[in-house]
Amino acid sequence: MRASSVALVTSTTACSSHSAPIPAGGSATGSAADPTPAPGPILDSERRAVADRVLTALAGPDAHLRPDQERAVAALLEPGARALVVQATGWGKSAVYWVATALRRAQGAGPSLVVSPLLALMRDQVAAARRAGLRAYTVNSGNIGQWSTIEAALAADEVDVLLVSPERLANPGFGTRVLHALADRLGLLVVDEAHAVSDWGHDFRPDYRRVADVLRELHPDTPVLATTATANARVTADVAAQLGPATLILRGALARSSLELVTLPPMTPVQRYAWVAEHLPSLPGSGIVYVLTIADAERLVEAIRAVHGVDYPVAAYSGRLDVGDRERLEDDLRDNRVKALVATSALGMGYDKPDLGFVVHVGAPPSPVTYYQQVGRAGRAIDHALVALLPSGADAGIWEHYATSTLPDPQQCERLLAALSVTTEAGQAVSVVQLEASTGIRRGRVELMLKQLAVDQAVDRRADGWVRTGRQWAYDEAHYDGILAVRRREADIMRRYLAGRDCLMQLLQSALDDPAARPCGRCSVCRGALPATVNASASAEVVATVTRCLRGQPLVLDPRKMWPGGAFGARGRIPSALAAQQGRVLVHADAPEWQSVIEGCLRVDGEPPAGLLEAAVATLVEWSGSWAQRPAVALDLAAGGLPCVVSAVTDHLATVGRLERARLSVRAPAALPRDAGGAQEAAGWREAFAAASLPVAQIADRSVLLVVDATSSQWPITVAAAALREAGATQVLPLLVHRLP
Numbered sequence: 001m002r003a004s005s006v007a008l009v010t011s012t013t014a015c016s017s018h019s020a021p022i023p024a025g026g027s028a029t030g031s032a033a034d035p036t037p038a039p040g041p042i043l044d045s046e047r048r049a050v051a052d053r054v055l056t057a058l059a060g061p062d063a064h065l066r067p068d069q070e071r072a073v074a075a076l077l078e079p080g081a082r083a084l085v086v087q088a089t090g091w092g093k094s095a096v097y098w099v100a101t102a103l104r105r106a107q108g109a110g111p112s113l114v115v116s117p118l119l120a121l122m123r124d125q126v127a128a129a130r131r132a133g134l135r136a137y138t139v140n141s142g143n144i145g146q147w148s149t150i151e152a153a154l155a156a157d158e159v160d161v162l163l164v165s166p167e168r169l170a171n172p173g174f175g176t177r178v179l180h181a182l183a184d185r186l187g188l189l190v191v192d193e194a195h196a197v198s199d200w201g202h203d204f205r206p207d208y209r210r211v212a213d214v215l216r217e218l219h220p221d222t223p224v225l226a227t228t229a230t231a232n233a234r235v236t237a238d239v240a241a242q243l244g245p246a247t248l249i250l251r252g253a254l255a256r257s258s259l260e261l262v263t264l265p266p267m268t269p270v271q272r273y274a275w276v277a278e279h280l281p282s283l284p285g286s287g288i289v290y291v292l293t294i295a296d297a298e299r300l301v302e303a304i305r306a307v308h309g310v311d312y313p314v315a316a317y318s319g320r321l322d323v324g325d326r327e328r329l330e331d332d333l334r335d336n337r338v339k340a341l342v343a344t345s346a347l348g349m350g351y352d353k354p355d356l357g358f359v360v361h362v363g364a365p366p367s368p369v370t371y372y373q374q375v376g377r378a379g380r381a382i383d384h385a386l387v388a389l390l391p392s393g394a395d396a397g398i399w400e401h402y403a404t405s406t407l408p409d410p411q412q413c414e415r416l417l418a419a420l421s422v423t424t425e426a427g428q429a430v431s432v433v434q435l436e437a438s439t440g441i442r443r444g445r446v447e448l449m450l451k452q453l454a455v456d457q458a459v460d461r462r463a464d465g466w467v468r469t470g471r472q473w474a475y476d477e478a479h480y481d482g483i484l485a486v487r488r489r490e491a492d493i494m495r496r497y498l499a500g501r502d503c504l505m506q507l508l509q510s511a512l513d514d515p516a517a518r519p520c521g522r523c524s525v526c527r528g529a530l531p532a533t534v535n536a537s538a539s540a541e542v543v544a545t546v547t548r549c550l551r552g553q554p555l556v557l558d559p560r561k562m563w564p565g566g567a568f569g570a571r572g573r574i575p576s577a578l579a580a581q582q583g584r585v586l587v588h589a590d591a592p593e594w595q596s597v598i599e600g601c602l603r604v605d606g607e608p609p610a611g612l613l614e615a616a617v618a619t620l621v622e623w624s625g626s627w628a629q630r631p632a633v634a635l636d637l638a639a640g641g642l643p644c645v646v647s648a649v650t651d652h653l654a655t656v657g658r659l660e661r662a663r664l665s666v667r668a669p670a671a672l673p674r675d676a677g678g679a680q681e682a683a684g685w686r687e688a689f690a691a692a693s694l695p696v697a698q699i700a701d702r703s704v705l706l707v708v709d710a711t712s713s714q715w716p717i718t719v720a721a722a723a724l725r726e727a728g729a730t731q732v733l734p735l736l737v738h739r740l741p
Contacts, residue, residue, distance in 0.1 A: 043074050050106055051099045054132045058095065068250045069096050072225070075248050076100040076188060077107070079221035082247040084194065084240050086231050088254045089376025093227040094125060097190045098132045098161075100225065105134075105160055109187030114163045115211060116192045122163045123327060124352045125192075129161045136161040139168055139178075142323030151178060166196070166207035169214065170454070172463045183217040194226035195369075198238040199455075199483060204406070206451035212242060229254070230373045233513035234486075253516035254372070254509050258379030261504035261523040262388045263497065265536050269592025272362050272390045273300055274538035274546045277307040280314070280339060282533050284386055285357025288333070289342045290374055292363045292398060294318040295588055297342045299550055300362065304342075306549030307542055317343040348374055354381035361389045364498060366399035367490040368511035371497075388534065391498045394590060399494065403487035408452045410475035415439045416449055420459060420468040429465030437566030440677045500525050550593035551615050554622050557583035557736055560718045566679030568686065580706075580721035582626070583734035584619050586612065586649075589741040602710070602738050605642045612737075613652045619735065620657060620705075631705035631733055633698055634659040637720055639668060639685075640710025640738065649737055650707040659705060666692040666720075678715060685719035692723075700728035705735060712740035 043051060051073065055063040065073065068087070073096055075081050085093050101112040116122045122138045129136035137150045137159055153159050162182075168174050189211075191197060196208045215224065226239055240247040267275060276289055291297050297316040304314050315338055317329050326346075332338045334353045340360075341347060359378045365371045371389075379385030419438045423430040432450070436443045450466055453459040458473035459466055493511050497504060503526050509517035524530055559580040565571030587594045587602065594602075594612075601608050624630070634657070636643075636650035654661040669684030704724055708717055714736075721732040 043070060047074075047077070047103055050103050054099050054102045055095065057132050058098065058128065065095070065099070066092060068252060069099075072096045072248070072250055073100045073103065076223040076225055077103055078223065081223040082240075082243040083223075083225050084236065084243060084247050084249045085225065085227045086236055086249070086251040087227075087229060088252065088256060089229045089373070090256070090380040091229070091252065093192075093229070094128060096227070097188065097225055098129055098134060100223075101129075101134060101161055101188055102132065104187040104223075110157070110182065110185035111154065111159045112161045112188040112190060113182065113186055113214075114161060114190040114192060115166055115169065115208070115214075116163050117166060117196060117205065117208075122165070123330070125163055126161075128352075134160040136163065138163040139174070140165055140323075154178065155181065166205055166210060169210035170207045170451075170461060172461055176463075179214060179217065183214075184219050186218060186222050189214060189218065189222060189224045191224070191226040193228055193230075194239050195228045195231045195235050197226070197242060198231075198235045200235050200238055200486060206448070206455050209455040215243075229376060230369045230512065232369065232511065236513075254512055254514045255505055255516065255518075255520060256376065256379060257520075257522075258383055258385055259375060259387050259505070259522075260384060260531065261375070261508075261520075262386065262530060262534060263500050263504065263524060264388060264390050264530070264534070266391050266393060266498075267537065269392055269394065269590070269595055270547055270550070271538050271543055272392060273303045273550070273592055274307075274543040275390060275535075276300060276360060276362060277304045277546060278538050278542045279534065280304060281308070283340075283358045283360070284384070285355060285382075286333060286336050286339050286353075287356050287358035287360070287385075288347060288374075288377055289340050289360045289362060290365075291342060291344060292365075293589070294320050294344060295591075296362065297344055299553070299591070300342045302553055303546040303549055307545055313338040314340050314342060317341040317347050319344065319346040345370075345374070348377075351377055352380070353377070356380065356385060357382070358386040358388070360387075363398065364389055364391050364395045364494050366402040366487070366494065368493045368497060368508050369490065371494070372508045372512065386531065386534075389498070395494075395498075396491070399487075399491040403484055403491065406448065407480050407484065408449050408475070409445075410477075412439075412441055412445065413449055413453060413473070413475065415441065416446065416453065417458065417468060417473060420466060424468040424470075429462050429467050431465045433565075435466070436677050437564070437571075437679055440567060440680045442677045547593045550591065551611070552618065554619070555585035555588050555739075557585050557714070557717075557734060557739070559583065559721070559734075560714055564677070564679040564682050564715075566677065568679040568682040574718070574722070578722040578725045580717055580732045580734050581628075583717070583736060584623050585736045585739045586615055586619060587738045589739060598738070601645050602642065605644045608645050608648050613649065616649050616653055616735070616737075617656050620653060623733075627703075627733070629703040629731055631657075631659060632702040633662050633695075634705045634707065635662050635664050635695070635699075635724075636707045636709075637664055637666060637716060638709050639716035640708075640740065641668075642709035642737070646707055646709035646737060649735075650705075653705065653707065653735075657705075660698060662695040662698040662704075664692065664694065664720075668716075678713060681713055682715045682719055685716050686723075689719060689723040694723065694727045696727050699724060701730060702728075703731045703733065704729045705733050707735045708737065710738040710740055711736065 051065060069092055072083050072085055075083050085096060087093055116125060126136045126138055139147055139150055191211050196205045197211060198204060224243055226243060240249055291300060297318050301314050301316045305312050315329050329341055333341050356378045359375050375387045378387055416435060416439060419435055432443060432446050435446050450459055456473055457469055457471050460469050496502060497507050503519040504523040505520035506517045519526055530536060559582060561574055563570040563572060563574055597612055600606060634650050634654040636646045638646050666688050669688050672681055706720060717734045724732050
């Protein structure tokens with residue numbers, strides 16, 4: 001039993017709540033904003049005994065339901081009930097559905113289906129359900145070998161709770177085998193983190209809209225519960241409208257009295273790394289350091305270890321890790337075997353560590369709602385947890401990318417639909433790979449837009465691919481303009497948060513339309529100062545240590561292995577006789593240790609500083625240990641518009657390494673459209689090399705060092721390597737100066 005469960009259910013005071021239903025399509029104000037709690041149904045003695053048994057197993061003999069928890073549970077025992085619970089992190093939303101499941105099963109109902117967004121969250125939920133005496137299982141990408149056993153147990157009614165991801169709901173095979181079989185006997189449907197159902201929400205996931213498909217197929221008497229801590233009034237109204245016109249909404253105050261919110265003055269990216277490394281030992285307990293990218297997580301761990309030693313107990317956590325490694329790290333943090341996990345948002349919603357002592361953000365999320373959700377991991381069952389935000393001038397650019405990158409492009413959508421129309425008329429489904437090739441749109445964009453078009457029922461996913469449904473589709477410009485405006489307003493709220501002029505907790509509550517928002521008296525704004533244990537900046541010595549460490553980290557460039565097909569023509573594996581060798585990268589994306597270089601010569605194509613040239617030489621020294629053949633010739637390729645930079649780096653390496661200097665007379669292809677796919681880019685570079693004059697005499701039967709200025713796709717490197725190998729080079733070793741995001 002964990003203390004967090006006690007925190008979830010032992011309060012004797014009802015949160016302020018709004019228990020009146022919002023009509024479908026109605027406003028989130030009006031009845032739902034009535035500050036007077038409506039009297040709710042109360043459990044009878046027999047049902048209360050079952051509830052007490054579950055809560056005792058979860059949290060000990062003194063645990064009991066909060067008033068709003070009891071209202072929600074009692075409502076869910078009625079046929080066809082719809083309930084939406086919007087309560088603060090740590091309030092006890094999961095206790096509602098575990099108790100309701102136990103009571104429904106005692107009534108003879110079928111199992112509960114819980115739709116949950118993250119593997120870490122599902123794992124905690126399965127453990128909690130089993131502590132409550134429920135037979136709980138999950139079907140996800142990490143336990144494929146157990147699927148058939150779990151499905152057989154479902155068929156035999158030996159499962160009380162099944163947890164699935166929204167992506168699993170979207171899988172045609174799963175739907176046919178499992179959902180259709182459960183539709184008439186499902187005891188309870190739970191939509192956890194339900195803000196993701198709404199495209200007005202901060203974390204909209206198109207696959208979550210598959211919940212609507214499940215709702216349509218449910219027996220009308222099946223009750224449905226949606227829960228979230230991060231829904232403002234508009235999202236609450238949207239989710240309630242999707243659930244149905246008689247949805248009971250229970251909404252409470254969102255303030256967290258255990259959290260001390262702190263914002264620090266702006267720092268450079270490398271100063272932020274250094275601040276974390278310097279302050280980590282003095283932060284209370286163990287905690288999470290959130291970063292925006294996988295690369296940030298890995299580099300920050302290296303920076304911390306450079307300051308405190310290679311055995312310092314920190315680790316990087318991201319969706320790139322396999323399930324077993326993620327579970328191990330989650331347990332390490334939960335059991336305080338690590339001081340911190342440096343994590344992306346993959347360790348977010350629902351991760352339950354009751355005594356998490358701190359949350360630090362290296363960079364501000366784009367939404368105050370996202371931020372509230374992530375800081376809610378801390379201080380669940382302790383009186384004090386530190387929450388610190390380290391801003392940077394680069395954050396605003398990330399916010400704008402977030403605001404626009406997930407919105408559908410109408411022209412791209414029409415191209416996808418046109419391609420699908422042809423194959424559908426021929427009675428064929430088409431894969432994402434085929435659509436990328438036929439439309440020239442990048443694969444990631446294809447996948448995203450297919451999900452968005454599926455939400456609008458214009459396309460459908462079958463086991464063998466995607467088809468067009470025949471339903472007319474039109475881009476809802478007003479709707480998406482509204483979403484973009486909301487996201488930009490949320491970015492403005494984050495600017496206010498960083499400016500530190502208003503109470504930080506009150507600002508987060510107000511962003512979530514909490515009518516109980518008021519100054520907290522604990523944050524750095526209310527107190528007018530940082531905590532005594534927190535400095536406003538990192539020391540120059542630690543900044544220098546971190547910079548040296550990060551610049552010295554080898555960054556491997558793995559070669560592409562497959563041709564793109566489509567406009568390029570060739571598809572399938574690249575022959576080894578034409579492939580590049582494994583390479584190296586000098587500057588990765590917006591690497592903090594290279595900020596001045598990124599903003600200088602890598603932006604305006606100026607003379608590279610000595611530090612970049614020294615790093616290039618050091619990289620070759622490190623890399624040389626893995627060479628099968630030492631390079632004899634150095635060539636430069638200006639693929640990213642930085643001819644001065646790449647020429648100077650290549651000249652320096654040729655001089656220091658005593659390599660013959662050769663030149664490529666290759667004219668880069670014309671700029672491609674923003675939505676161009678890899679096939680188009682590769683085809684453009686193939687044409688460029690076909691028209692070029694290669695230094696055949698210098699490279700024949702020799703190993704070539706190919707220095708490239710900048711690329712995000714690696715297609716210039718891949719096509720150049722093939723051209724040089726065809727011209728006689730024995731191998732091509734690529735050195736990329738700047739790997740673009």
